[in-house]
Amino acid sequence: MIDYKLHYHFDEFVTYDDGKTLEKVKVGYDYYPEEFNLPHDHNSAEIYDVFVFSEKGDDISCDLPSSEFERIVSEAKIHHARMLKEQNEI
Secondary structure, three states, rough: OOOHHEEEEEEHHHEHHHHOEEEEEEEEEEEEEEOHHHOOOOOOEEEEEEEEEEOOOOOOOOOOOHHHHHHHHHHHHHHHHHHHHHHHHH
């Protein structure tokens, strides 16, 4: 498990088997802004490096259906935007 090295975390639920199985997971991610990558690649965009961990701490990112993983990535983007908004309000 590498989740302790990731900068941001939040809890989420994922589904397997066409919605028959629901599991609580921890999502960990790192965020790299667009300008961080510009010196290396002028066509770069922001990067979200997202991992999903089971309650036991196992990395299950590759075990999720792609549609569910894409939803988790979208949730990570929303989580990050909320966090930045809260920081700016303080």
